[in-house]
Amino acid sequence: MVVVVVALVFLTQAFIVRPYRIPSTSMSSTLKAGDRVLVNRFIYHFRAVRRGDIVVFKWPRNRKLTFIKRVIGLPGDKLLLSGGHLFINGVLQNEPYVARRDGQPLPTLAAPTMSGSNVAAPWSLQRSYKVPAGHYFMLGDNRAVSDDSRVWGTISKSDIIGAAFFIYWPFNRVKVL
Numbered sequence: 022m023v024v025v026v027v028a029l030v031f032l033t034q035a036f037i038v039r040p041y042r043i044p045s046t047s048m049s050s051t052l053k054a055g056d057r058v059l060v061n062r063f064i065y066h067f068r069a070v071r072r073g074d075i076v077v078f079k080w081p082r083n084r085k086l087t088f089i090k091r092v093i094g095l096p097g098d099k100l101l102l103s104g105g106h107l108f109i110n111g112v113l114q115n116e117p118y119v120a121r122r123d124g125q126p127l128p129t130l131a132a133p134t135m136s137g138s139n140v141a142a143p144w145s146l147q148r149s150y151k152v153p154a155g156h157y158f159m160l161g162d163n164r165a166v167s168d169d170s171r172v173w174g175t176i177s178k179s180d181i182i183g184a185a186f187f188i189y190w191p192f193n194r195v196k197v198l
Contacts, residue, residue, distance in 0.1 A: 037061075037062055037063055038059050038060065038061060038062065039059070039060050039062055039182075039183070040057055040058070040059055040060070040189070041057070041058050041059075041060055041077055041087070041089065041185070042055070042056070042057050043055060043056040043057070043058065043089065045166075046163055046166055047090070047161035047162075047163050047166055047167035047168065047169070048075070048089060048090065048091070048161050048162045048163060048167075049120055049162065049163040050120055050121075050162070050163070051075070051091075051118050051162045051198070052075070052089065052162075052185075052188070053194070055191070056188050056190065056191070056194060057188070057189055057190035057191075058089070058185045058186075058187060058188050058189070058198070059185070059186060059187040059189060060077045060182065060183040060184065060185050060186070061183050061184050061185075061186050062182060062183040063183070064183060064184050065178075065181060065183070065184070070092055070095070070157060070178065070181065071092065071095075072092055072093065072094075072095055072109075073091065073092065074091070074092045074184050075089060075090070075091050075092075075184065075185040075198055076089065076090065076091075076092055076157075076159070076181050076182070076183065076184050076185065077089045077181075077182045077183055077184075077185060078090075078159070078176050078180045078181045078182055079176075079180040079182065080173075081173050081174060081176065081177075081180070082173055084180070087182065088159070088168075089185060090159035090160060090161050090167070090169050090170075091118070091159065091160055091161070091162060092157050092158070092159060093107070093109070093158050093159065093160045093170075094109065094152040094157060094158030094170075094175070095152060095157065096152055096153065096154045096155060096156060096157070097151065097152060097154065098110055098151070098152045098158070099111070099149050099150070099151050099152075100146055100149070100150050100151075100152065100158060101146060101148070101149045101150070102129055102130065102131045102146040102147070104128075105128025105129055105130065106128070106129065107129050107160075118162045119162055119164065120162055120163040120164065120165070127163075127164060127165055128164075129160070129164045130164070130165075131145050131146045131147040131171065132144075132145035132146070132147075132171035132172050133145075142172075142174070144158070144170055144171065144173075144174045144175065145171055145172075146171055152175055153175060155177060155178050156175035156176060156177055156178070157175060157176050157178065157181070158170045158175050158176075159175075159176055185198055186198050
C-alpha cells in the first residue's frame with residue numbers, strides 16, 4: 022500500500038501538479054516571497070499559452086533554475102514601453118496586477134543598456150520588439166525589481182514547465198490564481 026501511495030505522489034509531481042515556493046518579490050502583489058503555489062504541468066498539452074498566464078519555466082541563463090513570471094507577449098506580438106506604460110500591438114495595456122504605490126501602478130521601464138555599452142538588447146523594449154515564433158515574453162508584476170524578459174530575452178515554449186493556478190500556503194493567502 023505504501024509503495025502505491027509513493028508511486029502516485031511521484032507520478033503526480035512528475036506529470037500533473039507540482040508545488041513551487043516563490044523566492045522573491047518580483048511577482049508582488051500577486052505572489053509574495055514565501056508563497057507556495059501549485060503548478061499544472063500538463064495544461065499546455067490541451068490549450069495554448071495565454072497572455073496573462075502565470076508560468077514556471079526554465080531560466081534561459083541557467084536551465085537548472087526555474088523562474089515564475091506572467092506571460093505578456095505571445096509569438097508575433099509587437100511590444101513597446103513608452104512613458105512607463107506597456108503597449109502590445111500598438112494598444113495601451115490595462116494591467117491591474119502590476120505592483121502599485123498609493124493606488125497607482127508603478128511604471129514599467131525598459132531595461133538599461135548592456136554593461137560597458139550604449140546599445141540596448143533588442144528585447145529591452147526601448148524600441149518596438151517583435152516576439153519570435155515559438156517564444157513568449159515574460160514580465161514580473163513588480164516590474165521595478167523583476168529580472169525578466171527585458172533583461173534576458175524570450176522563453177521558448179519548450180522551456181515552459183506549467184501554469185501556476187493555486188496559492189496553498191500560507192493559509193491566510195490561499196486562493197485560486
